[in-house]
Amino acid sequence: MSTASAVVVGESRWANRMWGALAWVLGLVFFFPVFWMVLNSFKEEQDANTAPKLFFHPTLDRYKDVTKSAGGLLSFGEAFTNSIVIVLVSVLIVLLLAIPAAYALAIRPVAKWRDVLFFFISTKFLPVVASILPVWILARNFNLLNTRLALIILYTGINLPLAVWMLRSFFQEIPKELIEAAEIDGASLRGQLTSIILPMAAPGIAATALLCLIFAWNEFFYAVQLNPVHGSTVPIWVTTNISTRGDFLAKLSAASVLACIPVVLAGWIAQKRMIRGLAMGAIK
Amino acid sequence: MTTADATTRTVRPGISRRPLSDAWRRRLPLLPALVFTILLTQVPFVMSVYYSLTDWKIVPPSPREFVGLDNYLHHLFNDHFFTDAVWVSVRLTVFPVIGAIVLGTAFAMLLDRNFFGQGLVRTLLITPFLMMPVVVGLIWKNQMFHGLYGVLNWVIEKLGANPVEFVSRYPTVAIGIVLVWQWTPFMMLIMLAGLQSQPADVLEAAKVDGAKPFAIFRQLTLSHLRPYIELGILLGTIYLIQVYDQIAVMTGGGPGSTNVPYFVFQKSIGGGWEFGQASSYSIVVVVASIVIATIALRVLSGLLKGEEIA
């Protein structure tokens, strides 16, 4: 921890306030596009599609517009259901696979753990877009196009390297003596995991799960290539709110707010954990 | 008294089974994740290699014939669209990474003090990273950069200048700005972790030793932040090389905004339908990524080595 008390001896109150004010100004400016998007979501289209207006008659109609189902098109309900299922299941699977793997790399390391770790990280260097063709062909051959399963599998694959890397460093934080004591007491791998490792690494696991959730929820490319008809996710749904005829900015803003709320709220609430997670998981 | 070798397991009543050798016990938990990843990443890769050695086209339909290295030798480097895409990739990776790190560090330093509402400011600052890339692309294009109603142009007009069609006239810059906006929070969090991991007493010692705040930053903090900056560069590069979403929704390709992933997409299932050639481009990208990866791995191993000494 670097900052101690709010009062620094010898620093004038004025200087302290100035830095604080600067932080506020920059924060607000940086946040502005989000703020404006939320504002626009409550406007009539004619209010949104003109020179920027701060004052207007707010309405919830845009939200109604984007959430009502229009026959044949992807509906808000369908997209959200798909996304929720796909994301939760894939994050669950990621944890189920990554936790034992992280154990094998941190607590009782295999012989070439560094190489294995490098391998995992290196898979992220292969651009997703480069593999789309084989993936698409395989998906078609296995009848997985337009299914949730396809995306579940792919999202698991995308997040696994990150999860393994982060969980490994969290597990490393656990004092070796605790594990050794458990070994002596006869605990099996599962016993050690449940009684010692998971409880102690719980914040780290939460941070890892949150990051995987963010990436899976926001993923667009695989979703739009593989699931354009069924099993479509929220990112796809957002893009259906653009239209070539007529104004759409307010509707788009409303759709965007709905699409982003789950992850943004989760991120806001779990901020501190996520910071700790990125800090420890990434650095070590 | 049996001298059982590693493969036989004799079970005798009252005596527990001879366990799997220690090495295998250690490997076992790793296998599911490892096997999954290998299947999911290596199989498509091998398929891509195979396709890249053919002249597979969908339009006009023709039988797929094996042509060896034809794609690589004759088409690849003559295709100036490809080299253009490479340049765009470079510009859309290097500058946003640098921009996000510089801005992220600045924000982290501002946030690293105690002031009223510090948590709230931090909440505001991390939000762009949490938002959906397609949303970010669409919002910036239609709300901020818009030629007529865009917020930026409103400010520009108030300052007396003429409005600018950002996305159509300066696609690279526009996308670059969006990427910086979205990735600065990520870098900020990494730098914040770095700043907060500095031992407080070292900073106090520097104060007692007479160092002014800027001198402390330059002489102590920066070198402490080095591994964090390297990590930011590593992770930022990995993710930014693959940017697709923002390009798709903001410009749909086009000169100045087509990076290599988008180009490969265009060449294959995005309308070009030239699977053979597109695959060869993919493989080139993979090779290039491996080269970059090797360099980055040196950075990584430096980071990992540091953890053993400390």
Place this chain on the structure above:
Amino acid sequence: MTAVRYDDATRTYEGTDVAAVDRLNLDIGDGELLVLVGPSGSGKSTALRMLAGLEPLDGGSIHIGDRDVSNVRPRDRDIAMVFQNYALYPQLSVAENMGFALKQQKVPKEDRVKRVREAARILDLEPYLDRKPKHLSGGQRQRVAMGRAIVRRPAVYLMDEPLSNLDAKLRVQTRTEVVELQNRLGVTTVYVTHDQVEAMTMGDRVAVLRNGVLQQCDAPGTLYHEPVNLFVAGFIGSPAMNLVDAGEQRPLTLGDVELEPSGGLALPDGVITIGFRPEALTVGDGPLRAQIRTVEDLGSEVFVHVAIEHRGDSVPLVSKMSPPFDGAPGDNVGLKIVGTTHFFDGDGARIGSTPAALR
């Protein structure tokens, strides 16, 4: 001339009611080595950090020389500090660590190198000048931390438990080196420790703190022989002074033997606590009956732990005897007080002390 003065200095942390340092008043002389000692939470580190400028003052003032430095930044106070965990600059070499402060003062390079060399010579650090802290042992790092301070010639040295991370043997050895160094350099030093042995052996004067309040500030000998209250009496000296609650009854009894202060010392009404050091108690054939619990033979001296029946309870006492000692656990023995006996009133203040009073 007073080099450092705490004038009713007070510090209360935000969100707490009790002051961490409560109206501390200390006058430290020029060239003096003053030790701040006390258990954890006593406020000794806080008091030091207030002098350093790392903690603000909530009341009172602090003076260095004739300057009021209460609101002055650390870097403008002309002080040097040795931190408990050394706080060495990790990316700089030993030489750069020691020269850091001089560099901030823009001392020309030649001068800097010369002074760093000189300090390195005094501290035996010359072979390590180019090494980074992570390649040094604990003892070496401690010396670099000292070197960083002595390279400068500030008005005051501040030392925050600089020896507590060394192993026991190294600590004892380094202790004497620090005292010699301080004598040689002649710079006023404020030294914080929780170890009362360290305090007693090092300080010109020792200030005992408890819960933020100064109990007593005197030369070690005075602290030992004339403790101002129960806390100081029990804190200073190892093994601790034997303290026995004698209740309100008069005449005072210890076990079943009468104990009378000699020399006309008048005892007030109320609860009295009797105190006598282990070396004041002998085990042999005295009037106070006791049973030996354990015997600790350290070679040069023997500590005999006994128990007496006092006011219905079994009360443990410690006696320091010279070898040879041939008692064993379980033996019934007689105790005699041959040294000074201290008497403390119901508030813990010392009433007075008299020579042997056990009859």
